[in-house]
Amino acid sequence: MVGMVVLTLSAAALAQRRGPAPLDPLPVTPADLAAFGTQPVGSGAPEMTIIHDPLLPASTCMLCHAGFDDPLTTVKPYRWRGSMHSHAYRDPIFRAAMTIANQDAPGAGSLCIKCHAPRAWLEGRATPPTGAADGSVLFESDIDEGVSCHVCHRLVDPAYPRKQYQPADDEAILAVLDASGLRPPEPGNAQMAVDGLDIRRGPFADALPPHEFAYSPFHSTANLCGTCHDVSNPLYTRIGADTPAPGDSYALNPFNEPHPTGLKHGQFPEQRTFSEWANSAFAKGGVDMGGRFNVDPNDPDPPVSTVVSSCQDCHMPDRRGFGCAEFFEPPERRNVPYHGFVGANVFAIDLLLHLHGPDGDASFDQYTIDSLRRQRDETIDMVQRATDAELTQAGPDLRVRVINQCGHKLLTGMPEGRRIWKNVRFYAGDTLIAERGGYDPQSALLDDASTKVYEQLLGIDEPTAALVGRPAGPSFNLMLVNRVEKDNRIPPRGYERAAFEAAQAGHVGYEYDDGQFWDDTLFCIPPGATRAVFRLYYQTSSREYIEFLRAENTTDENGQRLYDAWEAVGMSAPVVMDEGEIALAPFVVGDTTADNAVDFSDIERVLTHWLDAGLIGRTGGDANCDGVVDFDDITFVLSRWGRTL
Numbered sequence: 001m002v003g004m005v006v007l008t009l010s011a012a013a014l015a016q017r018r019g020p021a022p023l024d025p026l027p028v029t030p031a032d033l034a035a036f037g038t039q040p041v042g043s044g045a046p047e048m049t050i051i052h053d054p055l056l057p058a059s060t061c062m063l064c065h066a067g068f069d070d071p072l073t074t075v076k077p078y079r080w081r082g083s084m085h086s087h088a089y090r091d092p093i094f095r096a097a098m099t100i101a102n103q104d105a106p107g108a109g110s111l112c113i114k115c116h117a118p119r120a121w122l123e124g125r126a127t128p129p130t131g132a133a134d135g136s137v138l139f140e141s142d143i144d145e146g147v148s149c150h151v152c153h154r155l156v157d158p159a160y161p162r163k164q165y166q167p168a169d170d171e172a173i174l175a176v177l178d179a180s181g182l183r184p185p186e187p188g189n190a191q192m193a194v195d196g197l198d199i200r201r202g203p204f205a206d207a208l209p210p211h212e213f214a215y216s217p218f219h220s221t222a223n224l225c226g227t228c229h230d231v232s233n234p235l236y237t238r239i240g241a242d243t244p245a246p247g248d249s250y251a252l253n254p255f256n257e258p259h260p261t262g263l264k265h266g267q268f269p270e271q272r273t274f275s276e277w278a279n280s281a282f283a284k285g286g287v288d289m290g291g292r293f294n295v296d297p298n299d300p301d302p303p304v305s306t307v308v309s310s311c312q313d314c315h316m317p318d319r320r321g322f323g324c325a326e327f328f329e330p331p332e333r334r335n336v337p338y339h340g341f342v343g344a345n346v347f348a349i350d351l352l353l354h355l356h357g358p359d360g361d362a363s364f365d366q367y368t369i370d371s372l373r374r375q376r377d378e379t380i381d382m383v384q385r386a387t388d389a390e391l392t393q394a395g396p397d398l399r400v401r402v403i404n405q406c407g408h409k410l411l412t413g414m415p416e417g418r419r420i421w422k423n424v425r426f427y428a429g430d431t432l433i434a435e436r437g438g439y440d441p442q443s444a445l446l447d448d449a450s451t452k453v454y455e456q457l458l459g460i461d462e463p464t465a466a467l468v469g470r471p472a473g474p475s476f477n478l479m480l481v482n483r484v485e486k487d488n489r490i491p492p493r494g495y496e497r498a499a500f501e502a503a504q505a506g507h508v509g510y511e512y513d514d515g516q517f518w519d520d521t522l523f524c525i526p527p528g529a530t531r532a533v534f535r536l537y538y539q540t541s542s543r544e545y546i547e548f549l550r551a552e553n554t555t556d557e558n559g560q561r562l563y564d565a566w567e568a569v570g571m572s573a574p575v576v577m578d579e580g581e582i583a584l585a586p587f588v589v590g591d592t593t594a595d596n597a598v599d600f601s602d603i604e605r606v607l608t609h610w611l612d613a614g615l616i617g618r619t620g621g622d623a624n625c626d627g628v629v630d631f632d633d634i635t636f637v638l639s640r641w642g643r644t645l
């Protein structure tokens, strides 16, 4: 892309950055990672700000909450087993990345474990003195179960007394956290308020389980998900006005001290899925999506309302079924929350099946394999619900519009390696004559210069680069990055620029108008083309990211293991999100304004886009169709001056 630095780390650059630098590695101590919320067992925090009853492994819930009859057709909460929550710690991409985090900032791994295996963190297995940030003292079940049932189901709403029906003992739990100054002030960074006692919280007031439970409206809100789906780096402090703004910078805190505010808007934003949602139309009353999400295909009498709002509406859709095995005679409900937490990550599923399925170490049981296979199909289906595409011809340009139908940016979440791009093939009859955004499945390389790639790239700014001994610019070092280099991801419905910028979820190097939840790209049509075929692709991990995770690793086998598995499963093959085809009408070559004549307006168009280089493809102007807008286009227009249809 024009103006963007290509993200590759050459061996020379690697060698150079390993030179002596004052803060390589960052001298992190547990104090630097101090956070609000329930504290780890063994940390010396006061009684009741740590858990009392142990968090049970999911296998103990499975006894009743799985569907033994037919795991693939019945809806039971244990469908979680196919979700990335269940595999959040085992996930080989995560593991390779955590090794790098611990190399760059020894001890930072405990922050990673806090979200990816929260039970281990809460029970003190990820923090000193009882635990270790490299995961070496985790239980087998921590590794096996990632984000497990009991953690989510003991979460307490930190915003009490917000709602009428709050579990009675929440007030006491929050009072204890308040007394230690630990009540989580906002959703984010896994700052959890956890019930110290084993009282399982859920969405149904009329449930009659054979265990202690409490009705918890919190579990039906996006705030619960926001606990982990806004991620910030607490090692950095934002330098700027009270409200975050585009010109802000982020500086390393003094070490061995807690972050000065502990608030996410004072830290470097790594993921803002919850904030993107919170500033969308979905959060403000919901959106009628016409049955795209949250309609049960097996319910003969589906609900009348097709309005969706919370994360749960799209990621935990209502299904007709039982919340528990039938031998407890639970009521049949039409709104059992589906625990697939289906997202976009097909690649991780392929890696997991490869490494742990029958052809790998065979550690997965049949239920896990079946669940993951089904999750794979559901993930592709979800990815295909995420967008709509529209193709129109404007004279010599093909306009490709992609509409974001998600509750957050398209794409959202983890920035490293994730991307979406537009691929267009122009045909003369059956002959392919040109391609934009071509991808080579053999090398996993994308021709990103000829198309628009939606992604967020993070990087290191100059002052910090000198301190940490790395080159300034784009970087995948999660603990070191402190600048957004690029963000052109398509906003959700209800987008307002000011609100997104204030939530540290604005755009960099690209612009969207308020209310815009789509994006257009103009591709010039090569002479002779009679039709165009469009595909929108989603890729979980780019080649550059996988190579980085291997090249940077000086500690363990996780980078090589990931690399080998990546090669074996097809290199994070892109998933088709949308496709379409359009027949092309004759046009005047060089007529970039589509007024059927090559004239002064075309020169103007070229100039506008030339000066607007950052917004590639938005205004057209590539008169000679070579993929860039430059002086050659002016000469091209002049050479065809006066032509008409």
Ligand code: HEC
Pocket (backbone or CB within 6 Å): 056, 057, 058, 060, 061, 062, 063, 064, 065, 149, 150, 153, 200, 201, 202, 203, 204, 205, 206, 207, 208, 209, 210, 211, 213, 214, 215, 216, 322, 323, 324, 328, 330, 331, 333
């Ligand atoms: C001995 C059987 C059994 C076991 C074991 C069991 N549950 Fe339950 N649980 C039930 C039944 C029955 C219900 C009621 C289901 C309903 O009403 O839809 C239930 C309901 C729940 C609810 C919903 C409460 C509400 O208000 O909506 C949650 C949450 C829950 N269980 C969590 C767990 C977790 C977490 C575990 C493992 C740590 C677990 N259960 C283990 C039988 C069991």
Ligand code: HEC
Pocket (backbone or CB within 6 Å): 091, 093, 094, 095, 097, 098, 099, 101, 108, 109, 111, 112, 113, 114, 115, 116, 188, 189, 190, 227, 228, 229, 230, 231, 232, 343, 345, 348, 412, 413, 414, 415, 478, 479, 540
């Ligand atoms: C506050 C919670 C939180 C913390 C802390 C956190 N993560 Fe994550 N991580 C997430 C969430 C949520 C996702 C899923 C986002 C998505 O799928 O796009 C994720 C996804 C990832 C992924 C992508 C996995 C895949 O399959 O593509 C990697 C890699 C990762 N995290 C690494 C780390 C590392 C390394 C750390 C510690 C430095 C860390 N995370 C700390 C919440 C967290």
Ligand code: HEC
Pocket (backbone or CB within 6 Å): 084, 085, 087, 088, 089, 091, 094, 114, 115, 116, 118, 147, 151, 152, 190, 224, 225, 226, 227, 228, 229, 311, 312, 315, 316, 341, 342, 343, 344, 345, 346, 348, 379
């Ligand atoms: C305790 C922390 C935590 C909580 C609470 C949490 N998540 Fe996650 N979630 C994660 C982590 C960590 C990952 C990344 C797993 C990975 O890819 O390694 C993730 C991944 C996901 C994904 C991506 C799956 C994919 O295949 O791409 C979705 C969707 C998701 N979560 C939805 C939710 C929803 C909805 C809620 C609220 C009901 C929620 N999460 C609550 C930690 C959490």
Ligand code: HEC
Pocket (backbone or CB within 6 Å): 222, 225, 226, 229, 273, 274, 277, 278, 282, 289, 293, 308, 309, 310, 311, 312, 313, 314, 315, 343, 344, 345, 382, 383, 385, 386, 405, 406, 407, 408, 409, 410, 411, 412, 413, 414, 418
């Ligand atoms: C209107 C429906 C809708 C709502 C509301 C919604 N999502 Fe999503 N989400 C999607 C779709 C569709 C995808 C798959 C396409 C994509 O990656 O953007 C997705 C993808 C994701 C991913 C995977 C990203 C990746 O690249 O791996 C995560 C994580 C996620 N959502 C979390 C959340 C959380 C947390 C909330 C609430 C704060 C939420 N979503 C609200 C529809 C929704």
Ligand code: HEC
Pocket (backbone or CB within 6 Å): 058, 061, 062, 065, 077, 078, 079, 080, 081, 085, 147, 148, 149, 150, 152, 153, 202, 203, 204, 207, 219, 220, 221, 224, 312, 313, 316, 322, 323, 324, 333, 336, 337, 339
């Ligand atoms: C990421 C957090 C998360 C994880 C992990 C999770 N759940 Fe849930 N669960 C929820 C939320 C949120 C709801 C309520 C959703 C709603 O109201 O739409 C729910 C609802 C339930 C219910 C109520 C259904 C009923 O009919 O009673 C039960 C039971 C339950 N979960 C059990 C489990 C079990 C068992 C596991 C592990 C196998 C599990 N959950 C894992 C978040 C989670």
